[in-house]
Amino acid sequence: MDQSAHSFDSQTLSGHGLACRRGGRLVFSGLDFSVAPGRLLFLHGKNGSGKSTLLRLIAGFLPASAGDLRYGTDVWDRGDAALSETLVYAGHDNGLKTALTLRENSEIYARIMTGRPIAADRLLDMADVFGLGALLDRPVRYFSSGQRHRASLMRFLLADRPVWLMDEPTVGLDADNRTALATLMQHHLDRGGIILAASHDPIGVAGDVLNVDECNSLAHAKDVAGGAFVAQYNNSLHPFWRED
Amino acid sequence: MAAPLRSVFMAVLARDMRLAWSQGGTGTMALSFFLIAVTLFAFGVGPEPQVLSRIAAGVIWVVALLACLLSLDRLYQADFEDGSLDDLALSPLGLAGVAGAKILAHWLATVLPLILITPLLGLFMHLGADGYLVLIASLMIGTPALSLIGSIGAALTVSVRRGGVLMALLVLPLYVPTLIFGVGAVDAALNMVTPMENLALLGAVSLVALVIGPIASAAALRLALE
Known part of the structure; x- marks a missing residue:
């Protein structure tokens, strides 16, 4: 393809201490990542762990409740023209x-x-x-x-555009088209592009992995709440039955 | 590599005008509603020329306003549902520019055809001969405010299922000044008084709406993207 004629002079895309709150719930917090030009970052994590939320946050659709997003040395704010001219986002809806x-x-x-x-x-x-x-x-x-x-x-x-944000790009693709997608992504990386992909399936392109679960407050919060419940339950029991 | 913004604006404009007149678009719907609703008034009130000509300007203005409202419902909702609003938000134009292009497209594709057939409806309604020119002038000056204000309501209710009624409640009170000055201008012309004061006030409402409309719509759309 004639697109290979030019390569991007992209810069490192990084997030520092990102947190996002949706509907009163803290989806993730203290999330750091960094993707250099020509690198691919896979976002792994359970359903509802915040992979899509992170991609939408980077695309500027969602506000971060803490932390900042940098492209090279520039800090990206929501709705910045520089931000929206640098990236392409493809989510679940096909547009x-x-x-x-x-x-x-x-x-x-x-x-x-x-x-x-x-x-x-x-x-x-x-x-x-x-x-x-x-x-x-x-x-x-x-x-x-x-x-x-x-x-x-x-x-x-x-x-x-240099930065690709892909939300579940392999859903519904057969083997041939997965290979085509992998070739396309590799080609983009070779040109100095940046890719962030949220996916459950292996895509067949080498990349780093960010596990969103680790920055996810959900699992953590559940443990704390569970512990509190046990303590409360314990206190409500007759002194005779209490396990100390 | 700065993108030529004028070309992006024209692309959004052409896209929306095209979609308004393609299958499932709002152009034909608003036009048919306008024709039928005005005709219903003529049937309902009866054929006395005095009665009809007395209410002609008011009926045409109110029905034009409702037809406009009916078509504004889908202004952003269709794009929100199929995900293309995300794409538009990432265009170099920015959301305020996109909203401006979409509002202009709505006015050109949906409202302008209504204005062009008002002489025919004026004939149905026995509108006085002195009223035609001012009726068209008042619609030309006043209806941009309907598209601009309605766009804010459409953007605010974009993520609400069946938000049409909610949108009507939000927007209709804001349409009152436009309606009063629009009908006032035609009545003045029919009474052989100069309609210029009413037309000037109508223009003022449209200019205020022009300043606020795209910016407020963009802010509301940004909330919807969250």
């Missing part, structure tokens, strides 16, 4: 308009993210990465859920 064809969806997305139209031959190359070349002129309404997911992964190619 596709079902009334439009894949070509129209892709052209609109590319223009909104870069301000430039995309050439037809480049678009065909990008669609072919996930085997969608033949479907370009079909309305997205008729796509299967796997095809929609692959179409949503095309956003990473269309926006052409």
Whole structure:
């Protein structure tokens, strides 16, 4: 692909003492991470441990209740233009308009993210990465859920930005497309890009691992609450039955 | 590599205008509602020309306002539901710029067609001959405020399922000044008085809404993304 022509001059993306509170519950706290250019960071953790929350926090959709996020030496604030011009985020929703064809969806997305139209031959190359070349002129309404997911992964190619935030990128992909995804991610890293991926499945690209569970207050809080309950229960018993 | 912001703005504008007139869009819906609701008034009140022409300006303004409200419901909700609001938030334009483009698209694709068919509805309603020009002028000057204020309500209720009624409760009281000055301008023209004061006040409301609308919408959308 002609994209390999340029490489990114990206900088280290790091978080320092990040904490996030949602609906009154502390999802994680004291979370530190650092991803250098050309590196991949996997986010591991149980369901509900805060992997998606961390990705949305980095994308600037959620406020951090403590800590800061740095790109090189710049501190990123929520809604910063610099922040939103550096990263691409793909979550669980595919962002596709079902009334439009894949070509129209892709052209609109590319223009909104870069301000430039995309050439037809480049678009065909990008669609072919996930085997969608033949479907370009079909309305997205008729796509299967796997095809929609692959179409949503095309956003990473269309926006052409250095930092990729991927939430469960392998869900619903068959073996061939997983390989295609791994190749694509490796290619991005070779160009000096940064990837943060939350995933339960092995993707097949070498990377560091951040276990969100360790910064997760949930397991910790449960232990404390359990202990308190035992103590209370103990006190409510008749002195005779009390276990001291 | 700074992205050309004007091109991004035009892309959002073109996208929304396109979606308004594609399948399931709001353009046809608002236009049909406007036509049918005004016609219902003519049937309900009866064919006496004096009665109809007395209420013509008020009915056309109120129904235009409701048609506008009906279509604003989905302004951000469709994007919120399919995840494209996340993409728009990461565009170099910023959320306030995106909101501005979407509001302009709503006005051009949904409200402007309503204004263009008002002469026909004026004919149905026996509107006095002196009223036509001022009715169209008042709608042209006043309806941008409806889109701008309505956008704030739409952004605030974006994550609420069936938020349409809640949005109407939030927004309709704020539509009152626009309605009063809009109908006032037409009545003044029909009574051979200059409508300029009413039109000027109508313009003032729209200008205030222009300053507040995109910024307040962006702030509300940011809350919805959390």
